Amino acid sequence: MDPVVGFVGLYRVAGSLLVLRWPFWGGIAAVVCDLFDLLLFNLFVTYGGWPGFDGYQVFDKWADQVYLAAFLLVALRDFAPGPRLVAAALWLFRFAGFVAFEAGWAPREALILFPNLFEFWFLAVAFTMRYRPEFAWTPVRSALVLAGLLGVKLVQEWALHVGRLFDQLTFLGVLESIRDGLMSPFRGR
Numbered sequence: 001m002d003p004v005v006g007f008v009g010l011y012r013v014a015g016s017l018l019v020l021r022w023p024f025w026g027g028i029a030a031v032v033c034d035l036f037d038l039l040l041f042n043l044f045v046t047y048g049g050w051p052g053f054d055g056y057q058v059f060d061k062w063a064d065q066v067y068l069a070a071f072l073l074v075a076l077r078d079f080a081p082g083p084r085l086v087a088a089a090l091w092l093f094r095f096a097g098f099v100a101f102e103a104g105w106a107p108r109e110a111l112i113l114f115p116n117l118f119e120f121w122f123l124a125v126a127f128t129m130r131y132r133p134e135f136a137w138t139p140v141r142s143a144l145v146l147a148g149l150l151g152v153k154l155v156q157e158w159a160l161h162v163g164r165l166f167d168q169l170t171f172l173g174v175l176e177s178i179r180d181g182l183m184s185p186f187r188g189r
Contacts, residue, residue, distance in 0.1 A: 016067035
């Protein structure tokens with residue numbers, strides 16, 4: 001195994017396990033680790049001389065399964081019956097999309113048909129458990145939250161898998177662009 005891929009994989013697993021102790025903040029940490037794995041790969045390419053690899057999408061989808069499984073364990077263990085049932089159904093739905101993608105039955109673009117609402121649902125329920133324990137997830141509230149989450153998630157899935165808006169970007173390149181944009185008013189002409 002490539003040592004850089006192994007290192008980033010261990011980073012993703014370690015970030016995923018925090019949710020088992022702290023459902024909301026551990027969940028946030030797992031999502032942040034997911035977002036920043038590209039930064040780690042970019043740092044190894046830019047500063048470590050690592051040649052990179054073409055298998056990021058596959059790596060990312062497999063690494064996602066670790067934190068999604070940890071989220072599922074916490075949902076089954078800690079959520080009230082209604083939110084637990086929704087969480088299990090959403091996890092199963094996304095897992096079906098993952099299997100279809102990995103088995104080659106569906107192209108990457110088809111992931112928009114299997115949006116990862118589970119992740120957002122988990123964080124919403126974990127947030128209320130932590131900060132609003134009196135909140136009741138009624139069917140109407142659940143449906144409204146899921147509708148809002150679906151709208152946001154479909155835009156994100158389209159940008160990632162259909163429009164592929166970020167495929168040619170590197171994390172460091174985006175950070176440099178942000179820095180340049182912020183500093184441009186202060187540069188002499």
